[in-house]
Amino acid sequence: MNALRALPRRHLAAGVVLLALLAYPIVNPWEPYPQGVLLMMFLLALQASSWNIISGYAGYISLGHSMFLGLGSYTTAIIALHTGLNPFWIAPLGGVTAVLIAMLAGAVVLRTGGHAFVIITIALLLSAQIVAVNWRPLTKGSDGITLELPFWSADFQNIPFYYAFLLLLVLTVLFSGWIGRAKFGTGLVAIREDEGKAASIGVNTTVFKILAYGASSFFIGVAGGVYAYYQTFLNPVGSFAILGSVLIVLSALVGGRGTLYGPVVGAFIVQLVNEGATVYGGSTQSRVLILGLILVAVVLFLPAGLLPTLEAAWRRRHPRDTEYTDQVGALSHRPAVVRERARSRTPDAEPGPLLTVRGVTKRFGGLTAVDGADLTVERGSITALIGPNGSGKTTLFNLITGTMPVDAGTVTFAGRRIDALPPWSRAHLGLGRTFQVTRLFRDMTVLQNVVAPLPDGRLRTMFADAVSGAEAARARDLLGIVGLADFAAQQAGALSYGQQKLVELAQVLMLEPRLILLDEPAGGVNPSLLGRITEVIRELNRAGVTFLVVEHNIPMVLDLCDPVHVFARGRPIASGPPEAIRADPVVLDAYLGEDWRPQDAHA
Protein backbone atom coordinates (compact mmCIF):
# COMPACT_ATOMS: atom_id res chain seq x y z
CA MET A 1 0.00 0.00 0.00
CA ASN A 2 2.83 2.37 0.95
CA ALA A 3 4.61 1.56 -2.30
CA LEU A 4 1.41 2.47 -4.16
CA ARG A 5 1.20 5.77 -2.32
CA ALA A 6 4.79 6.60 -3.20
CA LEU A 7 4.07 6.12 -6.90
CA PRO A 8 3.67 9.41 -8.82
CA ARG A 9 0.04 10.17 -9.66
CA ARG A 10 0.55 9.86 -13.40
CA HIS A 11 1.86 6.28 -13.07
CA LEU A 12 -1.14 5.40 -10.89
CA ALA A 13 -3.53 6.85 -13.47
CA ALA A 14 -1.75 4.92 -16.23
CA GLY A 15 -2.03 1.71 -14.18
CA VAL A 16 -5.78 2.19 -13.71
CA VAL A 17 -6.30 2.83 -17.44
CA LEU A 18 -4.23 -0.26 -18.25
CA LEU A 19 -6.31 -2.45 -15.93
CA ALA A 20 -9.50 -1.16 -17.58
CA LEU A 21 -8.10 -1.87 -21.05
CA LEU A 22 -7.00 -5.37 -20.00
CA ALA A 23 -10.46 -6.12 -18.64
CA TYR A 24 -12.42 -4.65 -21.57
CA PRO A 25 -12.47 -7.66 -23.98
CA ILE A 26 -13.25 -9.99 -21.08
CA VAL A 27 -16.11 -7.82 -19.82
CA ASN A 28 -17.41 -7.06 -23.29
CA PRO A 29 -16.23 -9.81 -25.67
CA TRP A 30 -18.96 -9.47 -28.31
CA GLU A 31 -18.15 -5.98 -29.53
CA PRO A 32 -15.61 -6.27 -32.35
CA TYR A 33 -15.99 -2.63 -33.45
CA PRO A 34 -14.84 -0.87 -30.24
CA GLN A 35 -12.13 -3.52 -29.90
CA GLY A 36 -10.94 -2.67 -33.40
CA VAL A 37 -10.94 1.06 -32.61
CA LEU A 38 -9.01 0.53 -29.37
CA LEU A 39 -6.54 -1.74 -31.11
CA MET A 40 -5.75 0.98 -33.66
CA MET A 41 -5.36 3.46 -30.80
CA PHE A 42 -2.75 1.16 -29.23
CA LEU A 43 -0.94 0.87 -32.55
CA LEU A 44 -0.77 4.65 -33.03
CA ALA A 45 0.17 5.19 -29.38
CA LEU A 46 3.09 2.78 -29.51
CA GLN A 47 4.32 4.45 -32.68
CA ALA A 48 4.03 7.93 -31.13
CA SER A 49 5.75 6.75 -27.94
CA SER A 50 8.62 5.25 -29.98
CA TRP A 51 8.88 8.36 -32.16
CA ASN A 52 9.17 10.37 -28.96
CA ILE A 53 12.59 8.81 -28.23
CA ILE A 54 14.32 10.39 -31.23
CA SER A 55 12.00 13.34 -31.86
CA GLY A 56 10.69 14.19 -28.37
CA TYR A 57 13.74 13.47 -26.21
CA ALA A 58 16.48 14.21 -28.77
CA GLY A 59 14.56 16.82 -30.79
CA TYR A 60 15.27 15.31 -34.23
CA ILE A 61 11.83 15.48 -35.84
CA SER A 62 11.14 12.49 -38.07
CA LEU A 63 8.26 12.81 -40.51
CA GLY A 64 8.84 9.39 -42.01
CA HIS A 65 8.53 7.17 -38.96
CA SER A 66 5.70 5.04 -40.35
CA MET A 67 8.43 3.63 -42.63
CA PHE A 68 9.38 1.32 -39.75
CA LEU A 69 5.84 -0.05 -39.58
CA GLY A 70 6.05 -0.84 -43.30
CA LEU A 71 9.51 -2.38 -42.93
CA GLY A 72 8.28 -4.58 -40.07
CA SER A 73 5.22 -5.60 -42.07
CA TYR A 74 7.20 -6.52 -45.18
CA THR A 75 9.91 -8.39 -43.26
CA THR A 76 7.30 -10.48 -41.48
CA ALA A 77 5.14 -11.02 -44.55
CA ILE A 78 8.06 -12.06 -46.78
CA ILE A 79 9.48 -14.50 -44.22
CA ALA A 80 6.00 -15.92 -43.55
CA LEU A 81 5.43 -16.36 -47.26
CA HIS A 82 8.72 -18.19 -47.82
CA THR A 83 8.78 -20.31 -44.68
CA GLY A 84 5.11 -20.94 -44.02
CA LEU A 85 5.68 -19.89 -40.39
CA ASN A 86 2.99 -18.05 -38.50
CA PRO A 87 3.50 -14.24 -38.89
CA PHE A 88 2.76 -13.75 -35.19
CA TRP A 89 6.01 -15.45 -34.20
CA ILE A 90 8.10 -13.76 -36.87
CA ALA A 91 7.03 -10.22 -35.94
CA PRO A 92 10.08 -9.55 -33.66
CA LEU A 93 12.28 -9.96 -36.76
CA GLY A 94 10.38 -6.97 -38.18
CA GLY A 95 11.72 -5.02 -35.20
CA VAL A 96 15.26 -6.21 -35.88
CA THR A 97 15.04 -5.11 -39.54
CA ALA A 98 13.67 -1.72 -38.48
CA VAL A 99 16.55 -1.21 -36.03
CA LEU A 100 19.19 -2.23 -38.61
CA ILE A 101 17.81 0.09 -41.28
CA ALA A 102 17.35 2.92 -38.75
CA MET A 103 20.92 2.68 -37.51
CA LEU A 104 22.45 2.36 -40.99
CA ALA A 105 20.39 5.26 -42.37
CA GLY A 106 20.79 7.18 -39.12
CA ALA A 107 24.60 7.08 -39.38
CA VAL A 108 24.21 9.22 -42.50
CA VAL A 109 21.03 11.27 -42.08
CA LEU A 110 21.61 12.24 -38.44
CA ARG A 111 24.57 14.33 -39.61
CA THR A 112 21.94 16.83 -40.69
CA GLY A 113 19.51 18.55 -38.34
CA GLY A 114 16.47 20.80 -38.22
CA HIS A 115 14.39 21.09 -41.39
CA ALA A 116 16.91 19.12 -43.46
CA PHE A 117 16.44 16.10 -41.21
CA VAL A 118 12.63 16.35 -41.44
CA ILE A 119 12.79 16.38 -45.24
CA ILE A 120 15.30 13.52 -45.39
CA THR A 121 13.03 11.33 -43.25
CA ILE A 122 10.16 11.92 -45.68
CA ALA A 123 12.54 11.02 -48.51
CA LEU A 124 13.48 7.80 -46.69
CA LEU A 125 9.80 6.84 -46.39
CA LEU A 126 9.18 7.46 -50.08
CA SER A 127 12.38 5.60 -51.04
CA ALA A 128 11.18 2.59 -49.05
CA GLN A 129 7.90 2.73 -50.98
CA ILE A 130 9.75 2.86 -54.32
CA VAL A 131 11.92 -0.11 -53.33
CA ALA A 132 8.80 -2.07 -52.30
CA VAL A 133 7.16 -1.32 -55.66
CA ASN A 134 10.19 -2.28 -57.74
CA TRP A 135 11.70 -5.23 -55.88
CA ARG A 136 9.00 -7.49 -57.27
CA PRO A 137 10.61 -10.92 -56.70
CA LEU A 138 10.67 -10.19 -52.99
CA THR A 139 7.68 -7.88 -52.44
CA LYS A 140 5.39 -8.78 -55.36
CA GLY A 141 5.45 -5.06 -56.22
CA SER A 142 2.16 -3.19 -56.44
CA ASP A 143 0.20 -6.48 -56.42
CA GLY A 144 1.02 -6.76 -52.73
CA ILE A 145 1.32 -9.77 -50.45
CA THR A 146 -1.64 -11.73 -49.08
CA LEU A 147 -1.15 -13.49 -45.78
CA GLU A 148 -3.04 -16.46 -44.37
CA LEU A 149 -5.95 -15.77 -42.02
CA PRO A 150 -5.33 -15.86 -38.25
CA PHE A 151 -4.77 -19.35 -36.88
CA TRP A 152 -7.21 -19.02 -33.99
CA SER A 153 -10.94 -19.74 -34.09
CA ALA A 154 -13.10 -16.98 -35.55
CA ASP A 155 -14.93 -16.88 -32.20
CA PHE A 156 -11.96 -15.03 -30.72
CA GLN A 157 -12.37 -12.32 -33.34
CA ASN A 158 -9.56 -9.75 -32.99
CA ILE A 159 -9.01 -10.25 -29.29
CA PRO A 160 -5.50 -11.79 -29.70
CA PHE A 161 -4.51 -8.77 -31.83
CA TYR A 162 -5.99 -6.47 -29.19
CA TYR A 163 -3.78 -7.98 -26.50
CA ALA A 164 -0.73 -8.17 -28.77
CA PHE A 165 -0.90 -4.43 -29.54
CA LEU A 166 -1.66 -3.59 -25.90
CA LEU A 167 1.37 -5.63 -24.78
CA LEU A 168 3.57 -3.87 -27.34
CA LEU A 169 2.27 -0.50 -26.17
CA VAL A 170 3.06 -1.32 -22.52
CA LEU A 171 6.56 -2.53 -23.47
CA THR A 172 7.16 0.61 -25.53
CA VAL A 173 6.13 2.91 -22.68
CA LEU A 174 8.27 0.96 -20.18
CA PHE A 175 11.23 1.11 -22.59
CA SER A 176 10.76 4.83 -23.20
CA GLY A 177 10.42 5.44 -19.46
CA TRP A 178 13.61 3.49 -18.78
CA ILE A 179 15.48 5.56 -21.38
CA GLY A 180 14.09 8.77 -19.89
CA ARG A 181 15.36 7.78 -16.44
CA ALA A 182 18.84 6.78 -17.64
CA LYS A 183 21.74 9.10 -18.36
CA PHE A 184 21.14 8.13 -21.98
CA GLY A 185 17.79 9.96 -21.82
CA THR A 186 19.28 13.00 -20.10
CA GLY A 187 21.93 13.06 -22.83
CA LEU A 188 19.23 13.00 -25.53
CA VAL A 189 17.42 15.94 -23.94
CA ALA A 190 20.80 17.71 -23.69
CA ILE A 191 21.24 17.16 -27.44
CA ARG A 192 17.78 18.62 -28.06
CA GLU A 193 18.49 21.71 -26.01
CA ASP A 194 22.10 22.48 -26.98
CA GLU A 195 24.02 19.89 -29.00
CA GLY A 196 27.36 21.73 -28.79
CA LYS A 197 27.14 22.00 -25.04
CA ALA A 198 26.10 18.34 -24.76
CA ALA A 199 29.27 17.33 -26.62
CA SER A 200 31.38 19.45 -24.27
CA ILE A 201 30.09 17.54 -21.21
CA GLY A 202 31.03 14.16 -22.63
CA VAL A 203 27.85 13.21 -24.53
CA ASN A 204 28.95 11.32 -27.65
CA THR A 205 26.29 12.97 -29.76
CA THR A 206 26.87 10.75 -32.81
CA VAL A 207 26.41 7.49 -30.89
CA PHE A 208 23.53 8.85 -28.80
CA LYS A 209 21.55 9.95 -31.85
CA ILE A 210 22.10 6.71 -33.79
CA LEU A 211 21.13 4.59 -30.77
CA ALA A 212 18.05 6.75 -30.19
CA TYR A 213 16.97 6.42 -33.82
CA GLY A 214 17.41 2.64 -33.59
CA ALA A 215 15.55 2.51 -30.25
CA SER A 216 12.70 4.57 -31.70
CA SER A 217 12.15 2.04 -34.48
CA PHE A 218 12.19 -1.36 -32.72
CA PHE A 219 8.67 -1.67 -31.32
CA ILE A 220 7.18 -0.05 -34.43
CA GLY A 221 8.90 -2.74 -36.51
CA VAL A 222 7.54 -5.52 -34.30
CA ALA A 223 4.06 -3.94 -34.41
CA GLY A 224 4.38 -3.80 -38.21
CA GLY A 225 4.68 -7.59 -38.30
CA VAL A 226 1.57 -8.04 -36.17
CA TYR A 227 -0.25 -5.39 -38.21
CA ALA A 228 0.52 -7.21 -41.48
CA TYR A 229 -1.09 -10.33 -40.05
CA TYR A 230 -4.05 -8.30 -38.77
CA GLN A 231 -4.65 -6.88 -42.23
CA THR A 232 -3.72 -10.14 -44.04
CA PHE A 233 -2.75 -7.99 -47.03
CA LEU A 234 -0.12 -5.34 -47.61
CA ASN A 235 1.00 -3.24 -50.53
CA PRO A 236 3.65 -0.49 -50.91
CA VAL A 237 1.24 2.46 -51.03
CA GLY A 238 -0.62 1.47 -47.86
CA SER A 239 2.49 0.36 -45.97
CA PHE A 240 4.57 3.47 -46.62
CA ALA A 241 1.90 6.17 -46.56
CA ILE A 242 2.90 9.63 -45.36
CA LEU A 243 -0.43 10.04 -43.54
CA GLY A 244 0.66 7.37 -41.04
CA SER A 245 3.72 9.46 -40.17
CA VAL A 246 1.66 12.65 -39.92
CA LEU A 247 -0.67 10.96 -37.41
CA ILE A 248 2.32 9.91 -35.29
CA VAL A 249 3.72 13.45 -35.16
CA LEU A 250 0.28 14.95 -34.53
CA SER A 251 -0.29 12.54 -31.63
CA ALA A 252 2.92 13.56 -29.91
CA LEU A 253 2.22 17.26 -30.46
CA VAL A 254 -1.32 16.97 -29.08
CA GLY A 255 -0.28 15.03 -25.96
CA GLY A 256 3.08 16.69 -25.34
CA ARG A 257 6.29 15.58 -26.97
CA GLY A 258 9.26 14.78 -24.79
CA THR A 259 6.98 13.52 -21.99
CA LEU A 260 6.38 9.84 -21.16
CA TYR A 261 2.59 9.68 -21.44
CA GLY A 262 1.94 12.70 -23.70
CA PRO A 263 2.35 10.80 -27.01
CA VAL A 264 0.08 7.99 -25.74
CA VAL A 265 -2.70 10.35 -24.62
CA GLY A 266 -2.30 12.32 -27.87
CA ALA A 267 -2.50 9.14 -29.97
CA PHE A 268 -5.70 8.05 -28.23
CA ILE A 269 -7.29 11.43 -28.97
CA VAL A 270 -6.02 11.63 -32.57
CA GLN A 271 -7.06 8.08 -33.40
CA LEU A 272 -10.54 8.66 -31.97
CA VAL A 273 -10.92 11.83 -34.03
CA ASN A 274 -9.52 10.05 -37.08
CA GLU A 275 -12.02 7.23 -36.63
CA GLY A 276 -14.89 9.66 -36.04
CA ALA A 277 -13.95 11.66 -39.12
CA THR A 278 -13.79 8.48 -41.20
CA VAL A 279 -17.19 7.28 -40.02
CA TYR A 280 -19.07 10.60 -39.96
CA GLY A 281 -16.91 12.87 -42.14
CA GLY A 282 -17.62 11.17 -45.41
CA SER A 283 -14.52 11.66 -47.55
CA THR A 284 -10.76 11.40 -47.01
CA GLN A 285 -10.51 15.14 -47.64
CA SER A 286 -12.73 15.95 -44.67
CA ARG A 287 -10.58 13.67 -42.50
CA VAL A 288 -7.42 15.49 -43.54
CA LEU A 289 -9.19 18.82 -42.99
CA ILE A 290 -10.23 17.88 -39.44
CA LEU A 291 -6.71 16.65 -38.58
CA GLY A 292 -5.27 19.87 -40.05
CA LEU A 293 -7.59 21.94 -37.88
CA ILE A 294 -6.45 20.01 -34.79
CA LEU A 295 -2.85 20.74 -35.70
CA VAL A 296 -3.56 24.47 -36.04
CA ALA A 297 -5.47 24.49 -32.72
CA VAL A 298 -2.61 22.72 -30.94
CA VAL A 299 0.02 25.08 -32.32
CA LEU A 300 -2.10 28.12 -31.35
CA PHE A 301 -3.53 27.10 -27.99
CA LEU A 302 -1.44 24.20 -26.64
CA PRO A 303 2.05 24.70 -28.07
CA ALA A 304 3.57 22.48 -25.36
CA GLY A 305 0.86 19.80 -25.73
CA LEU A 306 -1.96 18.72 -23.44
CA LEU A 307 -0.11 17.05 -20.54
CA PRO A 308 2.64 19.70 -20.09
CA THR A 309 -0.06 22.42 -20.18
CA LEU A 310 -2.12 20.64 -17.52
CA GLU A 311 0.99 20.05 -15.44
CA ALA A 312 1.99 23.72 -15.66
CA ALA A 313 -1.52 24.73 -14.54
CA TRP A 314 -1.25 22.30 -11.59
CA ARG A 315 2.18 23.73 -10.64
CA ARG A 316 0.79 27.26 -10.71
CA ARG A 317 -1.89 26.25 -8.23
CA HIS A 318 0.48 24.20 -6.05
CA PRO A 319 3.82 26.04 -6.15
CA ARG A 320 6.85 24.39 -4.59
CA ASP A 321 8.53 26.17 -1.71
CA THR A 322 12.17 26.88 -2.36
CA GLU A 323 14.62 28.18 0.17
CA TYR A 324 16.91 30.85 -1.11
CA THR A 325 20.62 30.21 -1.30
CA ASP A 326 22.56 30.89 1.84
CA GLN A 327 25.09 33.34 0.55
CA VAL A 328 27.95 32.34 2.82
CA GLY A 329 29.79 29.31 3.99
CA ALA A 330 28.69 26.80 1.41
CA LEU A 331 31.98 25.04 1.61
CA SER A 332 32.43 25.04 5.32
CA HIS A 333 30.45 21.83 5.84
CA ARG A 334 31.60 19.90 2.77
CA PRO A 335 35.30 20.32 2.07
CA ALA A 336 35.79 16.55 2.29
CA VAL A 337 33.25 15.98 -0.47
CA VAL A 338 35.06 18.44 -2.74
CA ARG A 339 38.34 16.68 -2.18
CA GLU A 340 36.89 13.23 -2.66
CA ARG A 341 35.23 14.24 -5.94
CA ALA A 342 38.31 15.84 -7.34
CA ARG A 343 40.54 12.93 -6.38
CA SER A 344 38.40 10.28 -7.98
CA ARG A 345 40.43 10.49 -11.18
CA THR A 346 43.94 9.14 -10.92
CA PRO A 347 46.26 11.95 -9.84
CA ASP A 348 48.45 13.12 -12.68
CA ALA A 349 51.49 10.92 -12.58
CA GLU A 350 52.90 11.87 -16.00
CA PRO A 351 55.72 14.40 -15.97
CA GLY A 352 55.49 17.73 -17.81
CA PRO A 353 52.73 20.30 -18.16
CA LEU A 354 49.07 19.28 -18.16
CA LEU A 355 48.14 21.34 -21.22
CA THR A 356 50.40 22.53 -24.01
CA VAL A 357 49.21 24.66 -26.91
CA ARG A 358 51.75 25.16 -29.71
CA GLY A 359 51.40 27.43 -32.75
CA VAL A 360 47.60 27.27 -32.71
CA THR A 361 45.86 29.40 -35.32
CA LYS A 362 42.18 30.06 -36.06
CA ARG A 363 40.88 32.26 -38.85
CA PHE A 364 37.33 33.46 -39.48
CA GLY A 365 37.44 34.60 -43.09
CA GLY A 366 39.91 37.48 -43.17
CA LEU A 367 40.13 37.74 -39.37
CA THR A 368 42.83 35.80 -37.54
CA ALA A 369 41.27 35.36 -34.08
CA VAL A 370 44.11 33.18 -32.73
CA ASP A 371 47.46 33.70 -34.35
CA GLY A 372 50.04 30.97 -33.78
CA ALA A 373 49.45 31.05 -30.02
CA ASP A 374 51.58 29.13 -27.51
CA LEU A 375 50.34 28.44 -23.98
CA THR A 376 51.32 26.09 -21.20
CA VAL A 377 49.27 25.14 -18.14
CA GLU A 378 51.23 23.46 -15.36
CA ARG A 379 49.64 20.74 -13.23
CA GLY A 380 48.06 22.00 -10.04
CA SER A 381 48.09 25.65 -11.11
CA ILE A 382 45.31 28.21 -11.39
CA THR A 383 46.48 29.81 -14.60
CA ALA A 384 44.88 33.02 -15.89
CA LEU A 385 44.38 34.16 -19.44
CA ILE A 386 43.58 37.86 -19.64
CA GLY A 387 43.48 40.41 -22.44
CA PRO A 388 41.34 43.00 -24.21
CA ASN A 389 37.91 42.16 -25.67
CA GLY A 390 38.22 40.32 -28.95
CA SER A 391 41.81 39.21 -28.33
CA GLY A 392 40.91 35.56 -28.98
CA LYS A 393 40.64 34.08 -25.47
CA THR A 394 37.26 32.38 -25.91
CA THR A 395 38.27 31.19 -29.36
CA LEU A 396 41.35 29.59 -27.81
CA PHE A 397 39.07 27.84 -25.27
CA ASN A 398 36.95 26.58 -28.15
CA LEU A 399 40.05 25.20 -29.88
CA ILE A 400 41.31 23.50 -26.71
CA THR A 401 37.95 21.84 -25.97
CA GLY A 402 37.21 20.92 -29.58
CA THR A 403 34.14 23.12 -30.02
CA MET A 404 35.83 24.25 -33.25
CA PRO A 405 38.77 22.73 -35.15
CA VAL A 406 42.22 24.35 -35.26
CA ASP A 407 43.50 25.65 -38.62
CA ALA A 408 47.09 24.97 -37.55
CA GLY A 409 49.07 23.98 -34.47
CA THR A 410 48.85 21.31 -31.80
CA VAL A 411 47.08 20.86 -28.47
CA THR A 412 48.48 18.30 -26.02
CA PHE A 413 46.65 17.29 -22.83
CA ALA A 414 48.23 15.03 -20.21
CA GLY A 415 50.87 13.94 -22.69
CA ARG A 416 48.38 13.15 -25.48
CA ARG A 417 47.65 15.02 -28.73
CA ILE A 418 43.99 15.97 -28.59
CA ASP A 419 43.49 18.50 -31.40
CA ALA A 420 41.88 15.89 -33.71
CA LEU A 421 39.60 14.39 -31.02
CA PRO A 422 35.85 15.23 -30.81
CA PRO A 423 34.79 17.36 -27.82
CA TRP A 424 33.29 14.42 -25.88
CA SER A 425 36.56 12.44 -26.04
CA ARG A 426 38.41 15.45 -24.65
CA ALA A 427 35.81 15.65 -21.85
CA HIS A 428 36.33 11.93 -21.14
CA LEU A 429 40.07 12.62 -20.73
CA GLY A 430 39.23 15.09 -17.96
CA LEU A 431 38.91 18.41 -19.77
CA GLY A 432 35.90 20.40 -18.56
CA ARG A 433 34.77 23.93 -19.35
CA THR A 434 32.20 26.53 -18.42
CA PHE A 435 30.89 29.13 -20.85
CA GLN A 436 31.12 32.90 -20.87
CA VAL A 437 27.32 33.12 -21.13
CA THR A 438 26.05 30.11 -19.19
CA ARG A 439 24.67 27.33 -21.34
CA LEU A 440 22.59 25.27 -18.95
CA PHE A 441 19.81 23.09 -20.36
CA ARG A 442 17.04 25.48 -19.43
CA ASP A 443 14.12 23.04 -19.65
CA MET A 444 15.82 20.44 -17.46
CA THR A 445 15.81 20.62 -13.69
CA VAL A 446 18.97 21.69 -11.89
CA LEU A 447 19.59 18.07 -10.82
CA GLN A 448 19.18 16.74 -14.37
CA ASN A 449 21.64 19.37 -15.56
CA VAL A 450 24.27 18.23 -13.08
CA VAL A 451 23.69 14.53 -13.70
CA ALA A 452 23.86 14.90 -17.51
CA PRO A 453 27.67 14.85 -18.05
CA LEU A 454 29.36 11.56 -18.92
CA PRO A 455 32.87 11.14 -17.52
CA ASP A 456 33.57 8.24 -19.91
CA GLY A 457 32.15 6.57 -23.00
CA ARG A 458 31.18 3.22 -21.43
CA LEU A 459 27.72 1.76 -22.02
CA ARG A 460 27.43 1.18 -18.26
CA THR A 461 27.78 4.88 -17.59
CA MET A 462 25.41 5.72 -20.42
CA PHE A 463 22.63 3.53 -19.09
CA ALA A 464 23.16 4.29 -15.39
CA ASP A 465 20.09 5.65 -13.62
CA ALA A 466 20.10 9.44 -13.78
CA VAL A 467 17.20 10.33 -11.53
CA SER A 468 18.07 8.17 -8.55
CA GLY A 469 20.93 5.96 -7.39
CA ALA A 470 24.64 6.72 -7.29
CA GLU A 471 24.78 9.24 -10.14
CA ALA A 472 21.96 11.37 -8.74
CA ALA A 473 23.50 11.16 -5.25
CA ARG A 474 26.80 12.45 -6.68
CA ALA A 475 24.98 15.25 -8.47
CA ARG A 476 23.26 16.24 -5.21
CA ASP A 477 26.63 16.27 -3.42
CA LEU A 478 28.05 18.58 -6.05
CA LEU A 479 25.02 20.87 -5.78
CA GLY A 480 25.67 20.92 -2.03
CA ILE A 481 29.23 22.04 -2.71
CA VAL A 482 28.08 25.07 -4.67
CA GLY A 483 25.31 25.76 -2.14
CA LEU A 484 22.35 25.00 -4.39
CA ALA A 485 21.13 21.66 -3.06
CA ASP A 486 17.70 23.15 -2.32
CA PHE A 487 17.27 24.05 -5.96
CA ALA A 488 17.69 20.51 -7.31
CA ALA A 489 14.08 20.22 -8.51
CA GLN A 490 13.85 23.74 -10.02
CA GLN A 491 13.92 24.40 -13.75
CA ALA A 492 17.47 25.53 -14.51
CA GLY A 493 16.15 28.42 -16.63
CA ALA A 494 14.42 29.89 -13.57
CA LEU A 495 17.65 30.45 -11.61
CA SER A 496 19.49 33.75 -11.39
CA TYR A 497 22.49 34.25 -13.64
CA GLY A 498 24.97 33.83 -10.79
CA GLN A 499 23.26 30.66 -9.62
CA GLN A 500 23.39 29.31 -13.16
CA LYS A 501 27.15 29.88 -13.15
CA LEU A 502 27.42 27.81 -9.97
CA VAL A 503 25.26 25.02 -11.42
CA GLU A 504 27.45 25.00 -14.52
CA LEU A 505 30.48 24.57 -12.28
CA ALA A 506 28.81 21.65 -10.46
CA GLN A 507 27.96 20.18 -13.88
CA VAL A 508 31.61 20.30 -14.96
CA LEU A 509 32.68 18.67 -11.69
CA MET A 510 30.50 15.68 -12.59
CA LEU A 511 33.08 14.97 -15.32
CA GLU A 512 35.71 14.45 -12.61
CA PRO A 513 37.92 16.88 -14.52
CA ARG A 514 41.68 17.27 -14.25
CA LEU A 515 41.60 20.66 -15.94
CA ILE A 516 38.69 23.09 -15.85
CA LEU A 517 38.56 25.98 -18.29
CA LEU A 518 36.50 28.78 -16.74
CA ASP A 519 35.32 31.46 -19.17
CA GLU A 520 34.65 34.63 -17.16
CA PRO A 521 33.39 32.97 -13.95
CA ALA A 522 32.88 36.40 -12.33
CA GLY A 523 30.96 37.96 -15.24
CA GLY A 524 27.52 39.21 -14.07
CA VAL A 525 27.84 37.63 -10.61
CA ASN A 526 27.11 39.55 -7.38
CA PRO A 527 30.03 40.02 -4.95
CA SER A 528 28.87 37.47 -2.35
CA LEU A 529 28.40 34.73 -4.97
CA LEU A 530 31.74 35.73 -6.43
CA GLY A 531 33.32 35.04 -3.05
CA ARG A 532 31.79 31.58 -3.11
CA ILE A 533 33.00 30.85 -6.62
CA THR A 534 36.54 31.89 -5.67
CA GLU A 535 36.38 29.67 -2.60
CA VAL A 536 35.16 26.68 -4.62
CA ILE A 537 37.97 27.15 -7.14
CA ARG A 538 40.57 27.32 -4.35
CA GLU A 539 39.21 24.27 -2.59
CA LEU A 540 39.10 22.21 -5.77
CA ASN A 541 42.57 23.33 -6.66
CA ARG A 542 43.87 22.22 -3.27
CA ALA A 543 42.25 18.88 -4.04
CA GLY A 544 44.29 18.58 -7.25
CA VAL A 545 42.18 20.17 -10.02
CA THR A 546 44.04 22.48 -12.38
CA PHE A 547 42.32 25.63 -13.70
CA LEU A 548 42.70 27.88 -16.72
CA VAL A 549 40.66 31.02 -16.13
CA VAL A 550 39.65 33.73 -18.59
CA GLU A 551 38.55 36.76 -16.58
CA HIS A 552 38.25 40.55 -16.82
CA ASN A 553 37.95 41.00 -13.04
CA ILE A 554 41.61 41.88 -12.50
CA PRO A 555 41.61 42.00 -8.68
CA MET A 556 40.17 38.47 -8.66
CA VAL A 557 42.76 37.29 -11.19
CA LEU A 558 45.69 38.81 -9.31
CA ASP A 559 44.44 37.35 -6.04
CA LEU A 560 43.60 33.85 -7.32
CA CYS A 561 45.84 33.00 -10.25
CA ASP A 562 49.48 32.24 -10.84
CA PRO A 563 50.82 32.42 -13.52
CA VAL A 564 48.98 35.00 -15.63
CA HIS A 565 49.17 35.00 -19.44
CA VAL A 566 48.20 38.17 -21.29
CA PHE A 567 46.71 37.90 -24.77
CA ALA A 568 46.47 40.60 -27.42
CA ARG A 569 45.48 40.19 -31.07
CA GLY A 570 45.37 36.41 -30.86
CA ARG A 571 48.70 35.70 -29.21
CA PRO A 572 50.36 36.02 -25.78
CA ILE A 573 52.27 39.25 -25.16
CA ALA A 574 53.36 38.54 -21.58
CA SER A 575 53.41 35.74 -19.04
CA GLY A 576 54.46 35.53 -15.41
CA PRO A 577 53.40 35.76 -11.77
CA PRO A 578 50.72 38.36 -10.96
CA GLU A 579 53.16 40.88 -9.41
CA ALA A 580 55.28 40.86 -12.57
CA ILE A 581 52.24 41.18 -14.85
CA ARG A 582 50.79 44.20 -13.02
CA ALA A 583 54.14 45.96 -13.33
CA ASP A 584 54.79 45.05 -16.97
CA PRO A 585 54.69 48.22 -19.10
CA VAL A 586 53.62 46.27 -22.21
CA VAL A 587 50.60 44.84 -20.35
CA LEU A 588 49.76 48.20 -18.80
CA ASP A 589 49.76 49.81 -22.24
CA ALA A 590 47.90 47.02 -24.05
CA TYR A 591 45.30 46.08 -21.43
CA LEU A 592 45.44 47.14 -17.78
CA GLY A 593 45.83 50.91 -18.30
CA GLU A 594 47.04 53.72 -16.05
CA ASP A 595 45.03 52.75 -12.95
CA TRP A 596 47.20 49.69 -12.45
CA ARG A 597 50.53 51.47 -12.95
CA PRO A 598 52.55 51.13 -9.69
CA GLN A 599 52.76 54.35 -7.63
CA ASP A 600 56.55 54.71 -7.95
CA ALA A 601 56.23 54.47 -11.76
CA HIS A 602 53.73 57.39 -11.62
CA ALA A 603 56.21 59.37 -9.59
Ligand SMILES: Nc1ncnc2c1ncn2[C@@H]1O[C@H](COP(=O)(O)OP(=O)(O)OP(=O)(O)O)[C@@H](O)[C@H]1O
Ligand atom coordinates in the same frame (compact mmCIF):
# COMPACT_ATOMS: atom_id res chain seq x y z
N1 LIG B 1 32.38 31.94 -34.74
C1 LIG B 1 32.97 33.09 -35.11
N2 LIG B 1 32.83 33.56 -36.36
C2 LIG B 1 33.43 34.71 -36.74
N3 LIG B 1 34.20 35.47 -35.93
C3 LIG B 1 34.37 35.05 -34.66
C4 LIG B 1 33.76 33.84 -34.19
N4 LIG B 1 34.11 33.68 -32.89
C5 LIG B 1 34.88 34.73 -32.57
N5 LIG B 1 35.04 35.55 -33.62
C6 LIG B 1 35.86 36.77 -33.67
O1 LIG B 1 37.16 36.42 -33.21
C7 LIG B 1 37.68 37.47 -32.41
C8 LIG B 1 38.10 36.91 -31.07
O2 LIG B 1 36.90 36.65 -30.34
P1 LIG B 1 36.91 35.96 -28.89
O3 LIG B 1 35.51 35.81 -28.48
O4 LIG B 1 37.78 34.78 -28.93
O5 LIG B 1 37.61 37.10 -28.03
P2 LIG B 1 37.75 37.19 -26.45
O6 LIG B 1 39.17 37.54 -26.17
O7 LIG B 1 37.22 36.00 -25.80
O8 LIG B 1 36.82 38.47 -26.17
P3 LIG B 1 35.98 38.82 -24.85
O9 LIG B 1 36.95 39.16 -23.78
O10 LIG B 1 35.17 40.00 -25.25
O11 LIG B 1 35.14 37.63 -24.53
C9 LIG B 1 36.61 38.56 -32.33
O12 LIG B 1 36.93 39.55 -33.28
C10 LIG B 1 35.34 37.84 -32.69
O13 LIG B 1 34.45 38.70 -33.33
